Amino acid sequence: MHHPIDVASVDHALMTTRSVRKALDLARPVDPEVLLECIDVALQAPTGGQREGWRFVVLTDEVPKRAIGRLYLRAFDGYVADQPDAPGAQRPNYRLLAEQIAAMPALILACLEGRPERGSNAARQVAHYGSILPAAWSLMVALRARGLGSTWTTLHLVHEQEAAAALGIPPDVSQTVLLPVAHMRGAVLRPAHRRPAREVTFWNRWGTTR
Numbered sequence: 001m002h003h004p005i006d007v008a009s010v011d012h013a014l015m016t017t018r019s020v021r022k023a024l025d026l027a028r029p030v031d032p033e034v035l036l037e038c039i040d041v042a043l044q045a046p047t048g049g050q051r052e053g054w055r056f057v058v059l060t061d062e063v064p065k066r067a068i069g070r071l072y073l074r075a076f077d078g079y080v081a082d083q084p085d086a087p088g089a090q091r092p093n094y095r096l097l098a099e100q101i102a103a104m105p106a107l108i109l110a111c112l113e114g115r116p117e118r119g120s121n122a123a124r125q126v127a128h129y130g131s132i133l134p135a136a137w138s139l140m141v142a143l144r145a146r147g148l149g150s151t152w153t154t155l156h157l158v159h160e161q162e163a164a165a166a167l168g169i170p171p172d173v174s175q176t177v178l179l180p181v182a183h184m185r186g187a188v189l190r191p192a193h194r195r196p197a198r199e200v201t202f203w204n205r206w207g208t209t210r
């Protein structure tokens with residue numbers, strides 16, 4: 001049977017899942033059961049070849065959070081040094097997140113079994129990361145729907161091997177995004193200003209808009 005869906009709620013959740021770096025209650029713990037519920041939602045995402053190679057490493061203890069937090073901050077400082085004019089290097093919220101990341105109640109690292117083969121073609125590369133990133137995005141939306149803010153981050157991957165060593169992640173596992181998670185506190189989530197579909201959508205041939 002086809003169940004009707006509340007289109008407005010779905011669109012609202014998808015359009016207001018923002019990066020939340022600041023308006024977060026770091027003192028309020030996050031219920032592990034709620035995180036598992038959100039991960040179960042995320043596991044309904046597509047998975048290449050039905051492999052379900054996704055693995056989520058949830059950090060709630062001080063020691064692993066501090067280890068990853070140190071790597072993230074070091075990577076952030078390197079990014080600021082390399083690209084001082086990038087928007088992410090200049091906005092205070094990005095630095096705030098880098099400095100506070102270890103104090104987040106939970107850090108969720110989305111991982112995938114296997115590594116993209118060196119020099120592999122586009123099909124393989126897209127299939128590889130495409131088997132975890134849709135789930136990670138679903139996770140962010142599911143968290144947001146429950147009042148939990150997060151941010152899509154990749155900076156710690158500059159030090160991926162050190163992170164693997166700190167968390168016991170085997171060498172044949174790919175790390176992807178790291179989502180710092182906390183209850184939102186007064187965050188106002190609105191649709192972002194983005195170029196409209198009409199400008200970025202081509203019909204039948206590259207460059208043809210309608």
Ligand SMILES: Cc1cc2nc3c(=O)[nH]c(=O)nc-3n(C[C@H](O)[C@H](O)[C@H](O)COP(=O)(O)O)c2cc1C
Nearest residue numbers: 017018019020088094097151152153154155156192
């Ligand atoms: C591939 C990718 C990598 C990102 N890496 C980081 C990161 O390491 N740290 C961070 O604070 N934000 C990171 N972001 C978040 C973007 O800065 C953010 O999505 C963008 O500013 C738009 O804001 P919004 O997420 O609220 O729509 C990343 C986003 C993407 C898509």
